[in-house]
Amino acid sequence: MNLILSHLEKITNKPARRLGRGYGSKKGGHTSGRGQKGDKSRGKVPLIFDGTKVKKGYIKRLPFLRGKHRLGVKTKPQAVSLDYLEAHFKEGETVKFDFPVKILANGKIKKKLVLKDIPMSASARKKINE
Secondary structure (H helix, E strand, C coil): CCCCHHHCCCCCCCCCCCCCCCHHHCCCCCCCCCCCCCHHHHCCCCCCCCCCCHHHCHHHHCCCCCCHHHCCCCCCCEEEEHHHHHHHCCCCCEECCCCCEEEECCCCCCCCCEECCCCECHHHHHHHHC
């Protein structure tokens, strides 16, 4: 097998430049790409760093959120009409959704569907049971 250098595969990914390895590395020398002076040039900066005093900082400007309601964010159920069930499900099919829903009584339904553990309004329940 004859290897010719011009026939080798091209390398397209250049390695990342290493910071602070001298002037010859293009990202080295005096400030190493960090600009001049200040907290951000010297070390790790907190994610919420604002450059201001604590009293005016980001955390202090947020409203107080106390209590148990913050622990789990609940999603509101999506409203589903009877017309939607009529159009998208076949006769005798079990109705299942991948997200929280509530069936509302908009429209009419003539098909018999299997609805298990799906919340619905009282008027929707009345129309379905007719």
